[in-house]
Amino acid sequence: MNDHNVRDATCLPNQLLAALHAEERQRWTPHLKWVRLSAGQVLCESGDTPAYVYFPTSAVVSLMSSTRDGDSAELAVVGHDGMIGIAVFMGGNAMPSAAVVQASGVALRLSAPTLQSLLQRSVPMLQVLLRYAQALTAQVAQTALCNRYHSIDQQLSRRLLLGFDRSADDALSMTHEDAARLLGVRREGISVAAQRLQRSGVIRYQRGRIRMLDRARLELRACECYASVAKEQSRLLAC
Amino acid sequence: MPAQSLLNPAAEPRKNRLLAALPWAEWQRWQPQLEAVELPLGQVLYESGSTLGHVYFPTTAIVSLLYVMQNGESAEIAVVGREGIVGVALFMGGESTPSRAVVQSAGHGFRLKAKAVKLEFETSPAVMHLLLRYTQALITQMAQTAVCNRHHSLDQQLCRWLLLSLDRVSDSELRMTQELIANMLGVRREGVTEAALKLQKAGLIQYSRGRILVLDRPGLEQRSCECYAVVKKEYERLLPTTAL
Numbered sequence: 092m093n094d095h096n097v098r099d100a101t102c103l104p105n106q107l108l109a110a111l112h113a114e115e116r117q118r119w120t121p122h123l124k125w126v127r128l129s130a131g132q133v134l135c136e137s138g139d140t141p142a143y144v145y146f147p148t149s150a151v152v153s154l155m156s157s158t159r160d161g162d163s164a165e166l167a168v169v170g171h172d173g174m175i176g177i178a179v180f181m182g183g184n185a186m187p188s189a190a191v192v193q194a195s196g197v198a199l200r201l202s203a204p205t206l207q208s209l210l211q212r213s214v215p216m217l218q219v220l221l222r223y224a225q226a227l228t229a230q231v232a233q234t235a236l237c238n239r240y241h242s243i244d245q246q247l248s249r250r251l252l253l254g255f256d257r258s259a260d261d262a263l264s265m266t267h268e269d270a271a272r273l274l275g276v277r278r279e280g281i282s283v284a285a286q287r288l289q290r291s292g293v294i295r296y297q298r299g300r301i302r303m304l305d306r307a308r309l310e311l312r313a314c315e316c317y318a319s320v321a322k323e324q325s326r327l328l329a330c
Numbered sequence: 331m332p333a334q335s336l337l338n339p340a341a342e343p344r345k346n347r348l349l350a351a352l353p354w355a356e357w358q359r360w361q362p363q364l365e366a367v368e369l370p371l372g373q374v375l376y377e378s379g380s381t382l383g384h385v386y387f388p389t390t391a392i393v394s395l396l397y398v399m400q401n402g403e404s405a406e407i408a409v410v411g412r413e414g415i416v417g418v419a420l421f422m423g424g425e426s427t428p429s430r431a432v433v434q435s436a437g438h439g440f441r442l443k444a445k446a447v448k449l450e451f452e453t454s455p456a457v458m459h460l461l462l463r464y465t466q467a468l469i470t471q472m473a474q475t476a477v478c479n480r481h482h483s484l485d486q487q488l489c490r491w492l493l494l495s496l497d498r499v500s501d502s503e504l505r506m507t508q509e510l511i512a513n514m515l516g517v518r519r520e521g522v523t524e525a526a527l528k529l530q531k532a533g534l535i536q537y538s539r540g541r542i543l544v545l546d547r548p549g550l551e552q553r554s555c556e557c558y559a560v561v562k563k564e565y566e567r568l569l570p571t572t573a574l
Contacts, residue, residue: 156477159556164480166473182463183568187470187560221462222423228469229428232407235476236397239405239516275480315400319428327424 105146105199106172106328110219119209119216123199128152130264134175134190141184144176144206149196151257153273154188154231164238164275165250167230168193170257172324177224179203180210180217193273194254194264219328226324233316238275241314246274247284248313251294251301256321261303288312341366343440345389347413348464351570353456360450364440369393371505375416375431382426384441385417391437392498394514395429405479405516406491408471409434411498413569418465420444421451421458434514435495435505460570467568474557479516482555487515488525489554492535492544497562502544508537529553 111119128134128150135141137157145152151170157163166188169175175198178186184203201209210217237246247270254263267285271278285301288294293309295302303309310317343364344350352360369375369391376382378398386393392411398404407429410416419427425444450457478487491511495504508526512519526542529535534550536543544550551558 154473156473158477158481160481162477162481164477166476178466180462181466181469182459183466186466187564188473218423221421224465224469225419225422225424225427228422228465228472231469231476232395232397232429232472235407235472235479236399236405236516238476238479240399240403275477323428 104148104171105174107174107219107223108146108199110328111213111216115213115216118212119201122201122205122209124201125197126200128192128196128198130192130195132192134192135186137187137189138185141176141179141186141190141203143200143202144174144179145190145198145200146174147171147196147198147257149194149259150192150198151194151196151254152198153191153193154186155191155273156188162275163272164234165273166234167227168250168253168257169227170194172257172328173223173227174220176203176206177220177227179206180220181224193269194258222327226320226327229323229327230320233320237314237316241316243274243276243280244284244287244312245314246276247281248288248293248309249317250274251288251303252306252309252313252317253320255303255306255309261306262297263301263303264299265301266299342389343387345412346387346440347570348415348460349387349440351460356450356454356457360442360446363442363446365442367439367441369433369437369439371433371436373433375433376426378428378430379426382417382420383444385415385420385444385447386431386439386441387415388412388437388439388498390500391433391439392435392495393439394432394434396432396514397428398430403516404430404513406434406514407475408468409494409498410468411495413498413565414464414468415461417444417447418461418468420447421461422465434510435499463568467565470564470568471561474561478555478557482557484515484517484521485525485528485553486555486557487517488522488529489550490558491515492542493547493550493554493558494561496544496547496550502547504542504544505540506542507540 148171154166156166175190267278267281270281293305388411393416394406395408396404416431508522512522534546
């Protein structure tokens with residue numbers, strides 16, 4: 092898809108933009124641009140002021156935090172359910188986390204000043220975005236708890252579900268290295284956990300892609316963190 | 331006893347940094363609506379999932395935001411003292427939150443009714459900006475807790491936690507048991523005892539029956555992981571510079 096404006100925004104496949112009222116939609120759509128995001132692309136470095144905000148449709152983006160020693164951990168996953176760049180309306184203009192594209196795909200992009208000026212006249216949309224920020228906060232907090240208590244098996248299952256929820260089909264491009272980086276653990280630990288899931292017929296690795304074979308059992312293997320976050324997000328955003 | 335403690339803490343809402351940062355007009359509207367509250371150790375300000383009736387502005391108390399699991403185990407995701415507000419879900423939306431807010435260090439604070447804070451957030455841009463910036467800082471603290479829980483040792487985390495608490499009290503003494511610290515960090519009590527002993531042997535703290543006296547703050551900062559400094563810097567960047 093090219094960098095052209097969105098003509099028909101009535102079926103925007105981003106859940107936040109879908110909440111725009113008809114009158115707001117008319118004002119927003121001329122400013123929204125489709126952009127293609129590639130895996131590994133950094134949308135915003137830690138501490139930088141974002142020039143744009145992104146509303147992913149098929150792309151999936153990770154909010155990553157890293158330590159001075161270079162260890163990293165994913166704080167939250169953002170796909171068609173959310174947006175990248177909440178600091179633009181929260182204030183402060185920067186986040187200490189980095190936004191890195193995890194799965195290639197497309198997103199709708201707005202310049203940061205445009206978002207700020209659109210929101211000044213879109214109170215209902217500001218409320219939607221604040222509720223989203225609240226849901227994102229719940230995801231970050233749950234990750235903190237999960238990192239403290241849950242096994243790699245549980246965490247990998249949780250993370251795969253978050254990925255499948257944001258992908259169009261039941262497949263993900265995620266190597267063991269990717270998963271290790273996201274969860275902030277050693278690759279060997281991920282390999283063992285992934286093999287266990289594959290052997291029990293829950294997932295299948297196929298040329299670098301992970302296919303989900305049995306969602307119900309994957310949910311059983313995930314810690315409660317997956318369901319808690321999903322519940323909070325659907326309560327806040329009713330989607 | 332220091333002269334300071336002779337003053338009635340209930341009379342000083344502006345010891346809370348957010349209340350102190352309100353513009354004059356807002357402050358005039360808020361002042362008559364603020365209710366002084368005593369916040370004893372262990373008091374639950376709200377439970378996970380319950381509808382919030384008030385927001386709280388601690389002045390001398392410290393409040394922990396905890397996430398609780400189905401089996402009852404919990405871990406602190408953020409701490410709120412005189413720099414902040416408890417109950418951001420009221421203006422962010424949703425009316426409730428999955429976290430539980432518990433008083434971690436006894437003291438005082440002020441509260442404002444849910445309806446009042448929502449009205450102020452909607453009608454005063456200054457209030458909205460102040461509260462959103464605070465929420466942004468709070469999110470940073472939670473994010474740092476996530477990475478800290480993954481990568482740092484209990485020794486480092488204990489130092490971080492003591493420093494975060496120390497910044498929110500007026501002297502260098504913390505009143506808290508190792509049991510409480512273990513619950514907050516989500517670790518076993520024995521681990522905290524061992525880590526605290528190491529700090530005591532190094533002459534950084536002195537521990538006696540529920541009281542921790544900090545003797546060497548720079549020493550604690552050196553032993554803490556970077557998470558303490560990252561969060562502190564972000565709070566300083568985002569929030570009014572009234573002395574913490």
